[in-house]
Amino acid sequence: MEKNPAISVMAADTISGILLYSTSPYAKNEGNLTIDITQSNPNYLGYGDGLSPGSVYRFDGLLTIENNNDFPVCVILQSQSDLLEFYTDGESLPAISFTLNANESMSVGVEFNATELGLMEEYYDIHILEGGCSETV
Amino acid sequence: MKKLAGLLLLIVGLTLTIGAGANFRYYEAERSITVNITSDDNEFIDLTPLQPYAYLNNGKLTIEISPNNPNYPGYGDGMSVNTIYVFEEMFNVSNELWENENGDFPVCVQISINQGDGIEVFAGNYSNPISGPDTQVQFTVYHDEPVPVGFVFNNTDKEMGTQSVQMSINAEAGACE
Amino acid sequence: MRKMPLGILGAMVALSLVIGVSATFSDYNADRSIHWNITTDDTELIDLKPIQPYAYITDNGELVVDFSPNNPNYPGYGDGISPASEYNFNKVFAVSNHLWENTPIVVRVTSSDTHVEFYSHEGGVYAVDGGAAATASASARNDVCFVLGPNSEKKIGMDLSANGDSPGDVWDVTMTVKAYRLGTEPAELSNCGQEV
Numbered sequence: 001m002e003k004n005p006a007i008s009v010m011a012a013d014t015i016s017g018i019l020l021y022s023t024s025p026y027a028k029n030e031g032n033l034t035i036d037i038t039q040s041n042p043n044y045l046g047y048g049d050g051l052s053p054g055s056v057y058r059f060d061g062l063l064t065i066e067n068n069n070d071f072p073v074c075v076i077l078q079s080q081s082d083l084l085e086f087y088t089d090g091e092s093l094p095a096i097s098f099t100l101n102a103n104e105s106m107s108v109g110v111e112f113n114a115t116e117l118g119l120m121e122e123y124y125d126i127h128i129l130e131g132g133c134s135e136t137v
Numbered sequence: 138m139k140k141l142a143g144l145l146l147l148i149v150g151l152t153l154t155i156g157a158g159a160n161f162r163y164y165e166a167e168r169s170i171t172v173n174i175t176s177d178d179n180e181f182i183d184l185t186p187l188q189p190y191a192y193l194n195n196g197k198l199t200i201e202i203s204p205n206n207p208n209y210p211g212y213g214d215g216m217s218v219n220t221i222y223v224f225e226e227m228f229n230v231s232n233e234l235w236e237n238e239n240g241d242f243p244v245c246v247q248i249s250i251n252q253g254d255g256i257e258v259f260a261g262n263y264s265n266p267i268s269g270p271d272t273q274v275q276f277t278v279y280h281d282e283p284v285p286v287g288f289v290f291n292n293t294d295k296e297m298g299t300q301s302v303q304m305s306i307n308a309e310a311g312a313c314e
Numbered sequence: 315m316r317k318m319p320l321g322i323l324g325a326m327v328a329l330s331l332v333i334g335v336s337a338t339f340s341d342y343n344a345d346r347s348i349h350w351n352i353t354t355d356d357t358e359l360i361d362l363k364p365i366q367p368y369a370y371i372t373d374n375g376e377l378v379v380d381f382s383p384n385n386p387n388y389p390g391y392g393d394g395i396s397p398a399s400e401y402n403f404n405k406v407f408a409v410s411n412h413l414w415e416n417t418p419i420v421v422r423v424t425s426s427d428t429h430v431e432f433y434s435h436e437g438g439v440y441a442v443d444g445g446a447a448a449t450a451s452a453s454a455r456n457d458v459c460f461v462l463g464p465n466s467e468k469k470i471g472m473d474l475s476a477n478g479d480s481p482g483d484v485w486d487v488t489m490t491v492k493a494y495r496l497g498t499e500p501a502e503l504s505n506c507g508q509e510v
Contacts, residue, residue: 018342024160025414037350048359048412050351053375055166062160084348109162114352117375121349128342161413164360164493170430172474173382173394174483181392181401196397196481233392235367309402
């Protein structure tokens, strides 16, 4: 039996050819791709219930964005939380952008700033524009 | 047709790579450690003077056989040359570690004095010591069972004047092996 | 044409339909979720777990080491350490690797005050400076590192050395714990027990 690959196909009507997926056990796909570091993730092994208070965590390549169009696109990821930032090769930022040529993909890391005990449910925004990112993006 | 083939490869590729990811990269946290400095008779390994020759100076156990000792009664200014004095029960060592709340938690205590100072230390009583007399002794202390420590002062070939030596005490959890 | 499992064929079809539909690409916006639990130090991905009563988890979930009567575990005796003494406590707390990935990590534990040093009686902990094994009082250091395999733990001991302090002094020390995926640790952490 084939396992469902952890990919999220954007079935929205304004998108095509862009795949968002994760190869990480901290991600789950129930319609939309969700990063889920809690016990409700089906990949939870029975230990490691979450992140600790007052700590910083980095996870490399937690999200992968792939452009399957035959033209370049500009991908912008914007965190909607003070506690989440993205990074590729360097420092983490609340928003990052990059150009993906045809059939290119980029893996993005996520940095978590954990503060107080509790369940955190935060969001990030994906914005995709046709054409490569301009200098001003 | 080309597009479809491209997609097929893409899906197969994805299936193969699923589960290969090891993403964790970095973690950092700061946590606090607090240590209280308290006097020798209130700490985890208490050193409690038993005789007036021993007292606490700025919280530190001090053995002083001279008029400088705050307990000096006005007589007996010290020991004379070419004598040997033995003092039993100069101070007690007791085990006040919190682990004893959950059951016996003995400690191994080591007391050391520099060789050549003419002083030896022993644990227990002089006729049947637990350890020593020697310049380094080692003994096990259980909670609620303090161990008395005594001294042998060998003043042979010493000159008049003040002698001062340092005594160091180490404690390790667990009975002495 | 090879027969393919229906699942894949079905997915292919779904994808190709999506591609066929859009004539012009227009920009796309979506929100995606990231959920994470912030849980206590002794239940998280990189656990810090108290072993002896001198260490405990606070109400806000953090590990604290406290050798004073302010510790909630204070039994009414043993108020601290004396001004000129050295204490070893084996196994005050443990660090464990509970990452969901099957990957080892390199952990660095540092104290801001050289009065407080770390070691492990079980071995496998090394001084960052020089790489000597920190296994007991004499070899304990305030900056140590070690490798933790998946789902394994290291019990950390502490060496407290007082010298020249006075009763009433309090050492307020910060312990920094850093962990790196094995292979990504900085060059200064090359002597932490990594297999060559």
